[in-house]
Amino acid sequence: MAKKSISKGIIKDVVIVAVGVLVIWIGLQVAFGTQNPFYVVASGSMIPVLEVYDVLIVQGHEPFEEIEVGDIIVFNRPSDHNRVIVHRVASILDDDPKTIRTKGDANPASIPGTDFPITEEEYIGKVAYILPQVGYITQLLKPPINYVIIAIVIGIMVVKQIAKRKKEKELSFTDPLDSENPDTIEELSDIDKIEEDIEYSEPTELKETKENEESSETESNESTKSDGKSEEYKK
Incomplete structure (x- = not known):
């Protein structure tokens, strides 16, 4: 009976944490207008402005039509859409439909199929904030470290529930004369x-x-x- 109560308590805590994370994530998506507001810089093509492991907060509410030369944007690679890239807008190639060319600050030239042609279909958002080196956390959370952290969190929840049940049991059997x-x-x-x-x-x-x-x-x-x-x- 006690084990069932502990299990229910752990499940309750996990559900509360999961719901809290979900609510925060949905709130961020609505606030920044993109499915994923956070991106980690994985290459040095934008050094020194962006360093590897910097975290970018992307504003998806910024209309593509208002993007100008010099803006740093995040977009899907136009050749296959299987990679997300962050580069600076180098020029406007066409206005109808709007098509732009980008280039990494550390790259000698724009790369066809990677830096251009970028249309509204490839556009994700404009870089609004930069969190320097916060991306190291994502490296620490890669397997097997993330599994270890999850196990520790679950262990803490179990200990918490056992201590809570033990305390309630002691209180229920307390002698008034004592x-x-x-x-x-x-x-x-x-x-x-x-x-x-x-x-x-x-x-x-x-x-x-x-x-x-x-x-x-x-x-x-x-x-x-x-x-x-x-x-x-x-x-």
Whole structure:
């Protein structure tokens, strides 16, 4: 029964954490207008502006039509869309439909199929913020480190639930006489004293009745003795 309670407690904690993460993630997607607001720089093509492991926060609400030369944007590689790239806009190739060419700051020239042609279809968003070197965390969270962290978190939840159940069990079996509250002990002692007084004391009315009966018996005996002596004198 205790194991089931612990399991339910762990599941509850995991659900709360998962729901919290989901709510935060959905909130970020809505706020920045993109399915993934965070990207980690994986190459040195934008050095020195962007270093490897810098985290980029991308603003998807920035319209593609308003992108200008000099903006740093994130986009899918136009040749196959299987890679995300972050480069600077180098020129506007066409206005209808708008088509742009990009280039990495550290690259000598634009690469066809990678840097251009970029249309609205490839566009993801404009770089709004840069978090230097925060991407090292993502490297630490790669397997097997991420599994170790998950195991530690689950272990903490288990210990937490066991400690909670143990505390509740101790509280449920606490003896009131062992309480540290002196008023409770004194009150219980007074009750014992009252019961003792009731047990060994007689009511006043009963005591007086007994005394009266004993007095009447004594008088009656004396009277009987006196009558006996009188009869003897008469004889």
